[in-house]
Every structure is written in C-alpha cells, then in structure tokens.
Amino acid sequence: MGKRVTILDVAAEAGVSRQTVTRAMNDMADISVSTRQRVLDAADRLGYRPSRFARNLVTRKKTNALGLVVASFRNPYYTDIAADMLSGAAERGWQVLLAPAVGELSDILERLSGQVDVLVGHFGGPEADLREACRGLPVVNLETVSTLPGLHSVHVGLEAGIVEAIGALRERGARRFGMVDAGYSRGTLGAYEPTPRRGWFERAVGDQLTGVVVADEDTISGGGHAFGELLRRHPDTDAVLMFNDLMALGAVQNAHALGIDVPGRVRIVGVDGLSLGEAVNPPLTTISIDRQGLASKTLDIAEILAEADFASIAPIHRTVRTEMLWRASA
Amino acid sequence: MGKRVTILDVAAEAGVSRQTVTRAMNDMADISVSTRQRVLDAADRLGYRPSRFARNLVTRKKTNALGLVVASFRNPYYTDIAADMLSGAAERGWQVLLAPAVGELSDILERLSGQVDVLVGHFGGPEADLREACRGLPVVNLETVSTLPGLHSVHVGLEAGIVEAIGALRERGARRFGMVDAGYSRGTLGAYEPTPRRGWFERAVGDQLTGVVVADEDTISGGGHAFGELLRRHPDTDAVLMFNDLMALGAVQNAHALGIDVPGRVRIVGVDGLSLGEAVNPPLTTISIDRQGLASKTLDIAEILAEADFASIAPIHRTVRTEMLWRASA
DNA sequence: CGACGTGCCGTGAACATTCACGGCACCGTG
DNA sequence: CACGGTGCCGTGAATGTTCACGGCACGTCG
Numbered sequence: 001m002g003k004r005v006t007i008l009d010v011a012a013e014a015g016v017s018r019q020t021v022t023r024a025m026n027d028m029a030d031i032s033v034s035t036r037q038r039v040l041d042a043a044d045r046l047g048y049r050p051s052r053f054a055r056n057l058v059t060r061k062k063t064n065a066l067g068l069v070v071a072s073f074r075n076p077y078y079t080d081i082a083a084d085m086l087s088g089a090a091e092r093g094w095q096v097l098l099a100p101a102v103g104e105l106s107d108i109l110e111r112l113s114g115q116v117d118v119l120v121g122h123f124g125g126p127e128a129d130l131r132e133a134c135r136g137l138p139v140v141n142l143e144t145v146s147t148l149p150g151l152h153s154v155h156v157g158l159e160a161g162i163v164e165a166i167g168a169l170r171e172r173g174a175r176r177f178g179m180v181d182a183g184y185s186r187g188t189l190g191a192y193e194p195t196p197r198r199g200w201f202e203r204a205v206g207d208q209l210t211g212v213v214v215a216d217e218d219t220i221s222g223g224g225h226a227f228g229e230l231l232r233r234h235p236d237t238d239a240v241l242m243f244n245d246l247m248a249l250g251a252v253q254n255a256h257a258l259g260i261d262v263p264g265r266v267r268i269v270g271v272d273g274l275s276l277g278e279a280v281n282p283p284l285t286t287i288s289i290d291r292q293g294l295a296s297k298t299l300d301i302a303e304i305l306a307e308a309d310f311a312s313i314a315p316i317h318r319t320v321r322t323e324m325l326w327r328a329s330a
Numbered sequence: 331m332g333k334r335v336t337i338l339d340v341a342a343e344a345g346v347s348r349q350t351v352t353r354a355m356n357d358m359a360d361i362s363v364s365t366r367q368r369v370l371d372a373a374d375r376l377g378y379r380p381s382r383f384a385r386n387l388v389t390r391k392k393t394n395a396l397g398l399v400v401a402s403f404r405n406p407y408y409t410d411i412a413a414d415m416l417s418g419a420a421e422r423g424w425q426v427l428l429a430p431a432v433g434e435l436s437d438i439l440e441r442l443s444g445q446v447d448v449l450v451g452h453f454g455g456p457e458a459d460l461r462e463a464c465r466g467l468p469v470v471n472l473e474t475v476s477t478l479p480g481l482h483s484v485h486v487g488l489e490a491g492i493v494e495a496i497g498a499l500r501e502r503g504a505r506r507f508g509m510v511d512a513g514y515s516r517g518t519l520g521a522y523e524p525t526p527r528r529g530w531f532e533r534a535v536g537d538q539l540t541g542v543v544v545a546d547e548d549t550i551s552g553g554g555h556a557f558g559e560l561l562r563r564h565p566d567t568d569a570v571l572m573f574n575d576l577m578a579l580g581a582v583q584n585a586h587a588l589g590i591d592v593p594g595r596v597r598i599v600g601v602d603g604l605s606l607g608e609a610v611n612p613p614l615t616t617i618s619i620d621r622q623g624l625a626s627k628t629l630d631i632a633e634i635l636a637e638a639d640f641a642s643i644a645p646i647h648r649t650v651r652t653e654m655l656w657r658a659s660a
Numbered sequence: 661c662g663a664c665g666t667g668c669c670g671t672g673a674a675c676a677t678t679c680a681c682g683g684c685a686c687c688g689t690g
Numbered sequence: 691c692a693c694g695g696t697g698c699c700g701t702g703a704a705t706g707t708t709c710a711c712g713g714c715a716c717g718t719c720g
Contacts, residue, residue: 004390006676017700022678030698049467052395052444053387054676058705060334060383063445073413074605076406083403086430095445098428100416115382115393115425137379220609253609275404279550279583280610336706347670352708360668384706388675665718674709683700690693 005046014042025050064306065095066299067112069121073100074219075246077272077291078122081142084295085120092299105129113137118302127151138305140298145317152305152316154297158271159200161287161322162241165269166204169330174239174267177205179212180226180251182243197271201241210234215247223247224254227268231260238266239330245270245277245286252280252329267330273323283327293320335376344372355380394636395425396629397442399451403430405548405576407602407621408452411472414625415450422629435459443467448632457481468635470628475647482635482646484627488601489530491617491652492571495599496534499660504569504597507535509542510556510581512573527601531571540564545577553577554584557598561590568596569660575600575607575616582610582659597660603653612658623650 010021016039023031024039042048056063068085071078082098089096097116099108105123112119120140123130130139131148139146141153166177181198192214202209211234215226223242227250231237242248248270255262262268262282270277273288297318304316341351346369353361354369372378386393398415401408412428419426427446429438435455442449450470453460460469461478469476471483496507511528522544532539541564545556553572557580561567572578578600585592592598592612600607603618627648634646 004676007678008676018677019679019701020699023699026678032698035698051387051676052446053383053390054705055444055678057381057383057387057676057707058678060705065382070416073409073416076409079403079406079409082428083430086400086403086428087432090430090432090441095441096428098412098416098426100413100420102417102420111420111425220606249609253611256611276550279579281583281586334706337708338706348707349671349709350669353669356708362668365668381706384675385708387677387706388708390675661720663718663720665716667716668714670711670713672709672711675707677705679702679704681700681702683698685696685698687696688694690691 004051005048007048007050010039010043010046010048013046014039063093063095064118064302065097065116066302067097067099067116067119067121069099069101069108069112069119069123071101071122072218075244076274076276077244077246077289080274080291081295084292085298088295088299092303094299094302109137118305120298120302140301140305142294142298146315149315152301154294154301154318154320156289156294157319157321158197158287158289161271161324162197162200163204164322165241165287165324166201168324169239169267169269172267172330175208176210176234176236176238177201177208177241178210178230178234178237178239179241180223180230180243180247181212181214182218182247183214183216195243197243210237215243218244218247220246220250220253222250224250227251228254228258231258231266240266240268242268242270245272245274245284248284248286248329249276249280252282252284256281263328263330269330273325277325277327282329285327285330286325288323288325290320290323334381335378337378337380340369340373340376340378343376344369393423393425394448394632395427395446396632397427397429397446397449397451399429399431399438399442399449399453401431401452402548405574406604406606407574407576407619410604410621411625414622415628418622418625418629422633424629424632439467448635450628450632470631470635472624472628476645479645482631484624484631484648484650486619486624487649487651488527488617488619491601491654492527492530493534494652495571495617495654496531498654499569499597499599502597502660505538506540506564506566506568507531507538507571508540508560508564508567508569509571510553510560510573510577511542511544512548512577513544513546525573527573540567545573548574548577550576550580550583552580554580557581558584558588561588561596570596570598572598572600575602575604575614578614578616578659579606579610582612582614586611593658593660599660603655607655607657615657615660616655618653618655620650620653 007018007021011018021039024036066089070082086096099112118138122142127146127148139151141151143156145155146153179201181195183192213226213230215222242251248268251268260266270284270286273286277284277286301316337348337351341348351369354366396419400412416426429442448468452472457476457478469481471481473486475485476483509531511525513522543556543560545552572581578598581598590596600614600616603616607614607616631646
C-alpha cells in the first residue's frame with residue numbers, strides 16, 4: 001500500500017498522455033487552457049507530486065548539494081557559520097543538507113553520503129577514519145589542516161591572533177597569563193587532550209604562565225566555573241585567555257559575581273568574535289574569527305570540487321585571518 | 331566537459347558489467363575479492379560517485395526530506411528549534427534541507443519545493459501567498475494557526491502563559507505593567523502591526539497598563555533601548571514583559587547600566603526560555619516555550635503527511651504548552 | 661558419467677520523469 | 691484542391707541506478 005501516484009495515474013485520470021501532464025504541471029506551452037485545468041484538477045484530486053528524484057535525474061540541473069555537519073547548535077559561533085554558509089550557498093545555487101553532530105561519525109556520514117556532493121564540517125576525529133567513512137566523497141575540513149588526499153580544509157590562523165593578543169596585552173601591562181581550555185574528548189571518554197590553541201598560548205606567553213584550567217563544559221557556566229577556579233589557584237593572574245567567547249561570557253559574569261574588577265584586576269579575552277559579547281558588562285574583548293570568510297572560502301572550495309574531475313585534484317587549503325576586537329574586558 | 335562518469339564507465343574501465351560494479355560499491359555478495367578491488371580501484375581512478383537521484387529513484391526507500399525555513403540564525407530560539415528538529419529528524423530517518431529566510435518567500439520555496447516532501451517554518455506572510463507558492467506541497471506553519479487546506483500548524487499556547495505570568499506578577503505585588511513589543515514588518519516596510527502577544531498582554535493587564543514601546547530591532551540592544559525608553563516614558567512601571575528573551579537580556583543589561591534594581595523596582599519577564607537567560611545578572615525569568623515539543627509535534631505531523639494520501643487530509647493542528655521559568659528577574 | 665549445487669558474473673526490466681520529435685486536425689491562402 | 695502553417699497532443703528515447711533472474715564454469719557426489 002502507499003503506492004506512489006505517478007504521472008501516468010494522473011494522465012489516465014485526466015484522459016491525456018504523460019507529456020500533457022508535464023506541460024500542465026510545468027506551465028509549458030502547447031496546451032489548451034481547458035486541458036491544463038483538467039489535468040491540474042486530476043493531479044490535485046490524486047495528490048500527485050512529481051518525484052524529485054526522477055525529475056532531477058533527467059533534468060540534471062547540476063543542483064549541487066552540500067552536506068554540513070554542525071558541531072553544536074548551542075554555540076552561536078557554529079550557528080553563525082551555518083547561517084553564512086546557508087546564505088552563501090543560496091546565492092550560488094547550492095542546496096544545503098544539515099546534520100547535527102550527534103551519534104557516530106559513520107552514522108552521520110551514512111545518512112548524508114548518498115545525498116550530497118561535498119561534505120563540510122568540523123570533523124575532529126582521526127583523518128583516516130574520516131577518509132574511510134566517505135570514500136569518494138570530497139570533504140572540506142573546517143579548522144583542521146588535513147593531509148590525506150580528498151580531504152581539503154579551511155584553516156583559521158588563530159596562532160598569529162593569539163601571539164598578537166598576548167603582545168598587545170603585554171603592552172597594556174599584563175604580566176601573569178592564565179588560560180581556560182576546553183575539554184577535548186577525542187576518542188576515549190573524558191580523556192583530556194590539550195587543544196592546539198593551548199599550545200599556541202603557552203608558547204606565546206612563555207614563562208609568564210600562571211596556569212591552565214580545563215573546563216568541564218564548553219558552555220557559559222562551564223567557562224565561569226573554570227575561570228573562578230583559575231583565579232582561586234593562581235590569584236596573581238592578571239590576564240586570561242578563554243577558549244571561546246561563550247566561556248568568556250561566563251568568565252565575565254563570574255568575575256562580576258566574585259567582585260573581581262575587569263579589566264582592572266584581570267583582563268579577559270575570548271575567541272570567536274561573537275556579537276553576544278557586546279551584551280555583557282564589560283563588553284568582551286575577543287580574537288575575532290572571520291566566520292563569513294570561512295563560509296565563503298569553504299564554498300569556493302566546494303565549487304572547485306564540483307567542477308573538477310575529482311580524480312586528479314590535490315588537497316586545497318585556505319586560511320582565514322583573525323582580528324582583534326578590542327571592547328572593554330581587556 | 332563536465333561529463334558525468336556513470337556506472338558504465340567504471341564497468342568498462344574495470345572490464346566487468348554494471349551489476350558487478352554495483353556489487354563492489356555496495357559491499358554485496360557474489361563477487362570475488364580480487365574483482366571487487368579492481369572495480370574499487372577503477373571507481374577511485376575515475377572519481378565515480380553514484381548519482382543519488384538515480385539511486386533513490388530505484389530503491390525508493392522513502393527517504394523523506396523535510397524543508398526547514400529558519401526565521402533567524404541570530405536568535406537562539408530559532409536555532410534551538412532547528413537543533414531539535416534536526417536531531418528528531420535524524421532519529422526518524424528524515425533528511426532535513428535548510429534554507430535561511432532571506433529574500434522573497436517565493437524564491438525560497440522555489441529552491442526547496444523540488445527537493446522536499448514537507449515544508450516547515452515560521453511563515454509570517456499571508457496564507458494565500460504561501461498556499462499558492464507551493465501548490466501540492468504540504469506545509470506545517472509554526473506558531474501561526476492556518477485555516478486553508480494543506481496548511482497545517484503547530485501553535486504555541488502563549489496566551490495562557492501570559493495570563494499566568496501576569497497573575498503571578500500581581501501576586502508578587504506588581505500593579506503597573508508595561509511591554510516592549512517587536513516591530514512586525516509584515517508586508518510594507520516599516521509598517522508596524524501589533525503582534526498577537528501584545529494583544530494578549532493588553533487584555534491580561536487590563537487597566538493596569540502603563541505603556542507599550544515598539545523596539546526598532548529584534549535584538550539584545552534593540553530590547554535594551556526600548557526598555558530604557560519605556561521606563562523613561564512611564565517611570566511608574568513595575569513589571570515589564572519583553573517580546574522575547576533576547577530582547578529581555580538587553581533589558582536586564584540596560585537596567586543594570588541605568589542603575590535600576592531588578593526585580594526590586596522593576597520586574598522583567600521574557601518569552602522563550604533560553605538557557606542564555608541564566609548567564610545574566612539577575613538570571614532572567616521567562617515564559618518558556620517547549621521547543622523540543624514543538625519540533626517533535628512538527629515531525630509527527632510531517633510523518634502523518636508523508637504516509638497519507640495527501641488528497642483527503644484535513645488540516646492538522648497541534649499545540650505546545652508554555653511553562654513559567656522563575657529565575658530572579660521577576 | 662550424469663545430476664546437482666555453488667561461486668561468480670552478465671542481461672532485461674523497472675523506477676518516474678523530461679526531451680525531442682512526429683502526427684493529426686484545422687484553418688487560411690493561392 | 692494542394693500546400694503550408696499552427697495549435698494541440700502523443701510516442702520513443704534517455705537519464706543512472708538497482709532488482710530479478712538467468713547463465714556459465716567448476717567442483718562434488720551418487
């Protein structure tokens with residue numbers, strides 16, 4: 001049951017041929033007004049809707065589809081990127097299929113792989129797994145430089161941004177640096193692995209490091225708690241780099257609750273450049289990531305991949321810059 | 331150029347038949363290991379990827395696709411809904427195609443209509459337009475009761491929530507009520523049309539109304555400014571309903587900047603139930619909307635629509651309840 | 661030696677639609 | 691009447707893949 005109603009059913013119902021139904025449905029010429037109406041009525045009566053597969057199969061309009069795996073919908077950073085990706089894709093005539101990053105990577109790819117032409121997302125896991133999971137499907141890895149063939153990437157030049165931020169903080173008098181890192185559960189549960197930005201931070205501050213606290217959660221409250229913990233353990237800290245803006249928001253919030261003057265006693269810097277940072281007191285200073293550039297560069301790569309023969313294509317890598325956004329928290 | 335590489339090309343390259351290529355690609359039985367490898371190599375060499383259209387055409391697995399039009403990516407309320415919709419859809423084996431609500435409605439629908447089975451979104455415009463724009467495509471209208479056939483809806487019982495909130499505020503001593511409404515540019519640019527929730531609010535407060543200010547922007551800062559304006563014009567206001575949480579965040583923020591005690595002098599209540607409300611000082615009291623319920627009910631309807639014959643189906647309407655979330659701002 | 665099962669592979673059909681082309685009736689014109 | 695043009699409609703072909711089935715070679719067993 002649930003037999004699909006095809007164009008032939010409509011044709012029979014209206015007493016015409018397939019082609020005439022097509023003409024009626026697609027507002028084409030060579031059909032009389034009465035016939036068109038009769039066909040339309042029949043289609044309506046039967047609830048006919050052309051199969052999108054059969055249609056796209058024959059009129060291969062090359063309507064490209066891009067599969068976007070969103071790391072988290074609870075962090076505006078990712079939804080901003082998704083938004084930019086969506087509007088950019090619409091401009092270029094691309095379709096976007098979205099999937100949340102829940103469950104096993106292989107499951108997600110399983111769902112998407114048959115439906116899209118290019119896969120895009122923040123894939124943290126091992127490259128080999130990723131490459132294996134989607135054989136033949138080109139992948140654009142966001143914020144992760146990949147080396148395997150078939151894996152392209154858009155990288156964020158955050159290291160330079162951190163160096164710049166630390167330098168500027170020094171000019172403003174900061175001498176004792178601390179950081180709140182995010183828990184990176186890559187693989188085994190609860191296993192903490194330092195994030196790349198922690199390494200860049202530690203290299204930048206050198207011996208002026210007071211300490212690093214790893215937050216339990218990649219959230220506002222998680223960042224707030226970790227910030228409090230950091231200052232409890234290292235009270236002499238006078239500048240803190242928060243893993244991202246969301247957590248930095250919690251830090252500013254918690255500093256206010258603890259009666260810690262920002263930026264008087266502690267300067268707080270986030271990463272991302274969320275506009276949400278303007279809504280807090282004091283407004284958040286942040287290393288802003290050009291999310292729009294990230295999206296457009298990704299789409300550039302996607303377009304190249306769609307055009308090319310895919311067989312003979314070397315990994316493409318692009319980089320977006322960061323920019324200091326001095327507000328008031330640092 | 332750009333000639334698509336089909337299964338026949340791979341078959342020729344590997345010196346086998348179509349079916350053998352299928353067997354190799356889909357990990358099927360009845361194929362020797364060496365042949366499979368040879369086919370896989372050939373496919374890799376040619377960059378072959380099966381046409382998703384042809385595949386889905388023949389194995390009509392009924393992989394339903396849902397078109398989701400997201401009103402705004404800058405408001406967590408909508409991204410929350412999208413997130414719930416996405417994960418719910420994944421569980422039910424649905425595909426989700428996302429489109430941002432930019433440009434003309436007809437353009438958006440034009441892009442999506444050929445690709446999806448059901449359309450879902452916050453469509454504000456006139457029903458007739460909507461109905462016309464997607465003939466034959468079932469639509470689930472979010473937060474708007476629709477009357478035309480083919481237009482189903484999930485409605486939020488916000489009126490009851492507002493009544494409950496006002497009652498509770500009265501019990502807490504509030505006597506002078508104000509509201510910040512959102513500018514609703516439906517149709518002509520800049521034309522303000524009162525939102526439904528303004529009407530519900532005014533009916534609930536009766537003669538205890540001090541005033542209503544319409545915000546320029548549906549944002550944090552827009553809400554903050556409007557809140558300030560409201561208190562400037564009606565200093566005796568002791569309770570304010572903000573159009574949504576995002577704007578309420580701005581109100582709390584601005585109250586702090588203006589030295590207005592919350593909830594001491596003014597009680598502030600938002601609408602939506604965003605977790606973001608916890609991150610501000612004082613935490614935001616809000617009329618929480620069950621976004622997850624909204625998403626799941628929407629998917630329920632979508633499933634019914636996908637099963638049914640569509641022809642003989644009456645408009646389906648569901649309602650989600652609201653729940654007061656007492657935090658500290660009221 | 662013949663019958664039968666099994667591993668491996670290939671061919672016709674089907675999926676639902678659109679495109680290209682051809683046909684039929686009708687009308688007007690020379 | 692012959693001819694060409696036009697409005698309307700229908701038939702073969704094509705799209706790229708999978709499913710159902712059939713065939714061939716080889717080995718085993720009675």
